[in-house]
Amino acid sequence: MRFAVVQFGGSNCDRDTHHVLAEVCGVETDLVWYKDGLQQPYDAVVLPGGFSYGDYLRAGAIAARTPVMQDILRHAKEGRLILGICNGAQIGSEAGLVPGTFTLNAYPKFISRHVHLRVENDTSPFTSAYRKGDVIKIPIAHKEGRYVAPPGVVETLNREGRVAFRFCDEEGQVTPESNPNGSVENITGILGGSACNVMVMMPHPERASETVLGSDAGIRIFNSMITHIEQHG
């Protein structure tokens, strides 16, 4: 089993993500510079957080159009796992890995704090280690994280169980007050790909994967991926 964490100019969560995968989860993980492309098939590819290309134009827009994304789109088509975190989520949506897009927060400022998420899908390759309705505490750090999609797309996401996480309060209630950035229907984790083998999310599971960091609720995402790969090869 081998994971890749793709580094773009301006990525800054690449090493954190690599640390969690390699040191905490104990899986073989390569840091891959985007210009090198994916030189081998990976079981899972993570697009990490950061500010690729200085968030110029739109967050993620320029990285989404680099040649390495063709490798990543091919991996997605082959059913391999792709996880986009924060800037990685913005890159993933800009590249069309999931429908909809992330744009400026409703209150147009950078927000960096812990939030609560309600798990909406507990069967995907990214969320099987949770139970539906679990409430997890995990940090966000973004300015362009408001998920936007046309009503028909949101309806399809709901119907097909492609919403992985919603912002909620401590009790798991999905309310306008618990929506930090104005995302449609509090959605902040979206599943894509023919077998839900792609997930993008604005919150940072790699920053909540060790108890010393205040929460280890995020590690179950990586553990779900590892379990899925072990079971499906």
Added chain:
Amino acid sequence: MKYDVTITIALKEGMLDPEARAIRHALANLGFETEHLRTARLFRITLDAPTPEDARTEAEKMCERLLANPVIHHYTVEVAE
């Protein structure tokens, strides 16, 4: 021929424009009452093309491929003769 192309990228009507809301509020604080305010982004590009129509087509391709995000944006292209 060189053509000067102006591309304007704006949020679709009905899309929340948080910056516009804050700017409108700031204008009101200065005594400027506005009925409607939206932000947009403008690109001035000079490019080589055989005809103005080709210059426009090229600029539209730029919008489709990179400059605009079709989920939230619409765009207009003007070509100076």
